[in-house]
Amino acid sequence: MPTATLNGVSIAYDDIAPPGPAERTILLLHGFASNRKEGWQRTGWYQALGRRGFRVIAMDQRGHGESLRSHDPADYGRAHLAADALALLDHLGVKQPEVFGYSMGTRTAMQIAIDAPHRVNNLILGGVGGKLFDPPRATENSETIVTAMTAEDPASIKTEFLRSFRQFADEQGEDRQALAAFSQAFSTPLDRDALGRLDMPVLVVAGAGDDLAGDPAELARLFPYGKGKVLGGCDHFSAIPHGALKAAVLDFLDGVPDEDDFPPFE
Template sequence: MPTTILNGAEIAYDDIAPPGPAERTILLLHGFASNRNEGWKRTGWYQGLGRRGFRVIAMDQRGHGESARFHDPADYGRETLAADALALLDHLGVRAPEVFGYSMGTRTAMQMALDAPDRVNNLMLGGVGGKLFDPPQANAHGESIVTAMNAEDPASIRTEFLRSFRQFADEQGEDRQALAAFSQAQSPALDRAALGRLDMPVLVVAGAGDDLAGDPEALARVFPHGRGVTLPGCDHFSAIPHAALKATVLDFLDGMLDDDFPPFE
């Protein structure tokens, strides 16, 4: 397991060369309570991308997997996560890869594009959509991701999607206190106008049953070169391993989804 110290945190990552010459490089950013092994390796992304000639870089974002697990919300925040990702690219000598984030990872990916637009070739955002800019809604049971992570018994969590996240975190052996601190980190709202000035091609894709995301097309319209895709038969959790998501991402990178912009520099 390779690790390196980035911005004062030990970050675990994989850097996998394809069977033949590497034609392209992609950075994968997992979702909340997940990690590089569960989000990308076990679900077949390493193998599928490798067969297509990609050098695959995947990191455990701080607070997750085998990376540093802090219990102070001040150690997390979107700009810090993006800085970790950019520092990892520097460490590995990568200039401008394709960047694919899922769920929480989309926020890291978007912040990377805002902070260093010349470092992101194509931007892919999965498990997110028009609800990104919705104001936070009060939970009917007064529960939050923090209370879910701190609950003694997962069965006591009354909100289904929060219980799902808690069960997923337990299955992965994640540090629940670190995840609770992660959820309490303060980050400024994503700037819709600044996102609207990004020049790179952007794919927004989510399952038709993903109630957390909303309509991908609604978010894609924020970007000058955005394309939204809805995956039938998928929800927030089932989309990641689904062949339809892999096919959509690869079609986007091959320039098959839209002729209005080139897929590569």
């Protein structure tokens, strides 16, 4: 298991070369309660990207997988996560990768693009959409991701989407106290104006049944060179391993237009 001490903390990562010469490099940033193995390797992304000649770099973000598992909220926050990713790229000698974040990982990806826009070639944001800037979803019973992660009995969690994240965390063997601390960390809101000045191509993609994300096209319009894509037959969790997401991402990286890019026949 490769690890590096970055910004004073231990970060686990994979750095996988393709079968032939590496033409491009991609950085993968997983979602909440996931990790690099579950989010990217098990779901076929390492293989799919490797076949296309990508050097694949995937990291466990703080509080997840085999990286730092602190129970102190002060050790987390989006600024720390983005700084870790940039430090890892420096450690590995990577100057300008493609950056692909899913769900929580999109926030890290966007912060990287804000902090160091010259370091991002193409930006891919999966599992998000027009709801990105909405206030946190309120529940009827005042449950939060923190209460879900710290509940003694997961069956006591009444809110479906919170129960799904708790179940996912348990299945991956994640440190639930670390995830609770992660969720309590302070982060300033993403800077919409700064995002609107980004000059790299941006793909925003989410499943049609992803109630957490909203409309990808709505978020894509924020970026000067943004493109929104909806995946039929997918929700927030099922989109990650789905072939439709792989096709959308690879076509975007290859510069392949889809039917939405063409004017209708007259």
